Amino acid sequence: MSGLHIIWFREDLRVHDQAALRAACQAVTRDGGEVMALYVLPKTAENDAFARSDRGRFLFSALADLRTALAQRGAVLHLRYGDVLEVLSELHMQHRVLSVDFHQSRLSDPMEKAVETWSLRAGVRVRPHAQFHPGMTAQSSESWQMLWERFMAQPRHEAPDELHAANVGIGTWPRENFEGELGGRKSAIQTLRRLFGGTVGIKDLPSGPDAFAALEPHLRLGVLSLREVWQAAVSAHQHALKSGMDIRAASIASFLQVLPDFIDSPNGQSRASQRARSTKATKPGHQFSLGLGESGA
Numbered sequence: 001m002s003g004l005h006i007i008w009f010r011e012d013l014r015v016h017d018q019a020a021l022r023a024a025c026q027a028v029t030r031d032g033g034e035v036m037a038l039y040v041l042p043k044t045a046e047n048d049a050f051a052r053s054d055r056g057r058f059l060f061s062a063l064a065d066l067r068t069a070l071a072q073r074g075a076v077l078h079l080r081y082g083d084v085l086e087v088l089s090e091l092h093m094q095h096r097v098l099s100v101d102f103h104q105s106r107l108s109d110p111m112e113k114a115v116e117t118w119s120l121r122a123g124v125r126v127r128p129h130a131q132f133h134p135g136m137t138a139q140s141s142e143s144w145q146m147l148w149e150r151f152m153a154q155p156r157h158e159a160p161d162e163l164h165a166a167n168v169g170i171g172t173w174p175r176e177n178f179e180g181e182l183g184g185r186k187s188a189i190q191t192l193r194r195l196f197g198g199t200v201g202i203k204d205l206p207s208g209p210d211a212f213a214a215l216e217p218h219l220r221l222g223v224l225s226l227r228e229v230w231q232a233a234v235s236a237h238q239h240a241l242k243s244g245m246d247i248r249a250a251s252i253a254s255f256l257q258v259l260p261d262f263i264d265s266p267n268g269q270s271r272a273s274q275r276a277r278s279t280k281a282t283k284p285g286h287q288f289s290l291g292l293g294e295s296g297a
Contacts (some may be wrong), residue, residue, distance in 0.1 A: 075165035210253025
């Protein structure tokens, strides 16, 4: 082993549309070394009570699906408990970390800056990747909505067929089998297809906030990328318009109005969830345009 290119999984528990995974694979081809998939939980989660809780079961089922997807490509998902900086330091001391790739979180996370600071001191390349929004530069004359729609419309990253991966110990996994439960990608895809993948009766049409509520837990863990959901909804909206299904098109449009609020939420609670319980009005500045950067929001 000539060094590790670590993918630090957090809110992106998938191998599809995974910019961090793609970058790590490219680094292996360019610089040598091996890919290491890493997920770090706090020490407080290292107990059976957490694994048996609703939150724990949902999380570990998503991790189980990710572990299976990585195993199919020749990689191991390393589950560690403790402080991220301590875990990275230990791995660097024992195996030499060459780079760390991660997706930026939905909300501001001080740990991202801490990892970047650690990498500078350790001489390790760190590459944060956007997954929820492209950012807004002071020079941009376009609205945030137009930049965001263009970012969502970009092609998705394909999952690699195989990985040149390292196995340095898988850590401690819960004793229970969580595969096939609600938090996994398979369940998330079924929900996405139910909402946008086919023709449903008018009585079965969910409202925009209700459709979002069904997908939000999966988006929080990143078993589906926001781009995957947005593109599926846009495709379904366009199909509904062409088919003269005006009620369905309006329902999907209301979902697309809600979706940007997911990345604006304070204290881990999205404004879309709050709005689902109160009002269906859209916020100024988050008007749905479907212009993909070609017209005003």
